[in-house]
Amino acid sequence: MFVFLFTLLLPVFCLIMAQLQQAGGPEEKEKTTALKDLLSRIDLDELMKKDEPPLEFPDTLEGFEYVFNEMGQLRHIKTGEPFVFNYREDLHRWNQKRYEALGEIITKHVYELLEKECHLQKVYLPVDANEDEPKSFIFMSKDAMTNSDKLLVLIHGTGVVRAGQWARRLIINEDLDSGTQIPYIKRAIKEGYAVIVLNPNENYIELEKDKVPEQQPSPDSSDEPAEKRERRERNPKDTKKRRDFYEKYRNPQKEKETLQVYIRENGSPEEHALYVWDNLISKAPAENVFFVAHSYGGLTFVELMIHREADVKNKVTAVALTDSVHNLWHQEASKTLENGCVRIAVIGCRAVNHWTHR
Structure with a gap:
């Protein structure tokens, strides 16, 4: 009214x-x-x-009266119709919040599929985290740290997507095969690859301001290299505007004032990829490591190359960039990196530059 x-x-x-x-x-x-x-x-x-109804939504797919059918398509339980965004006419904000609430349930559903159908294990980060500190996680196949032949690493883009997803919109409006990494994972495992699925957008937890504990210094902060400390302090600030742009739509139920508490050494997509490389991928025995990086994941991979150029060139066999947004000049890549020592297949790439095999 x-x-x-x-x-x-x-x-x-x-x-x-x-x-x-x-x-x-x-x-x-x-x-x-x-x-x-x-x-x-x-x-x-x-x-x-x-003028709108309360922003209170179900916390299960069944509560929304939707289910994924045998073809992986999201369909209404009673009508069999695809998802309808304009559930209430002339209430765009409410409809958007409803869509986001469903999206959060989709994320949890994909996590379950990674564990139940793909048989991946959830691994928490930092690997040495104490019980009370904020944590992120990735997914790995059981042979990720024992397979001496092949390892596939998947990196999604920025925004609301989380581990195992390429695009939430495609999951909801098309099907699971279109919007998730599950087809990649299943085929890789079938062909003898170990798999690691990164989760670069899971960078912090949100706490109500009156419940935020006092920050404790890292136990090894005195021995932390200056480069790592500067990167840890810089990255969350550098990416805050971009993250805020997406995250302000991510949690529709958030009405109370909250504070973001960043996850140690995983406070940005770039930092997350570097941490997983240092602590897991670089220690994996696979002779051939392959990356598939989508959208902002391409930029994240380039940052990994910049900081670990020799190690990545030594271990990575090939990289596929899908619709990547990386830019070698903007990211200040070295001349040797620009000349290229890694074979990269660029699929639908928006990148300004890319490597070719020498």
């Missing part, structure tokens, strides 16, 4: 303002100023909130 009235009154306000401005007298200017002040006090977002 509030939005409807505002929509009707706004053209009237604009017309009155235009007439007053044309009149031009001191009294009219004073009225114009007062009217502008009135309009500035109208918060459309707040009006929309008053």
Whole structure:
């Protein structure tokens, strides 16, 4: 009702303002100023909130009355129809929040599929984390640290996607095969590859401000190399604006004021990839390591190359970049990196530069 009235009154306000401005007298200017002040006090977002139902949504697919059918398509339990975004007419914000709530359930569903169908194991990061500190996680096949032949590493892009996903929109509107990494994982395992699935967007936990514990210094902070310390301090700040842009839509139930507590040495996609490389991939016995990196994952891989150039060239056999957004000049890659020693298949790539096999 509030939005409807505002929509009707706004053209009237604009017309009155235009007439007053044309009149031009001191009294009219004073009225114009007062009217502008009135309009500035109208918060459309707040009006929309008053006119919409509570942002309370189910926490299961069944609660939403949706299920994935045998073809991996999301369908309504009763009608068999695909997901409908405009569930309530003229309530875009509410519909968007509903979509995001469903997306969070989809993320948990994909995690379950990685463990149950792909038989991957969840590995928590940092690997030496104590019980109380924030943690992230990745998924690995059981032979990731024993397979001496082949290892496939998957890196998704930025935004709301998490481990095992390429695009949430495709999962909801198309099917699981289109939007998840599951087909890659199943085929890789069938062909004898070990698999590691990175989770580069899981960089922090959110706590209510009144429940945030005092920050304790890292136990090895005094022995931490300056390069690592600078990267840890810089990356969360460098990527905060980009992350905030996506994350403000991620949690529809978040109404209380919260604080982001970053995960040690995993506070950004770039830092996460570097940490997994140092602590797991570089220690894996596989003679041939292959990467598939999508969108921002391509940029993340390039950052890994920049910081671990010799090691990556030594261990990585090939990299496929799908719709990558990396930029060798912007990321200040070395000349040897630009000339290229790694064979890269670029699929639908937006990248400014890429390597070719020498």
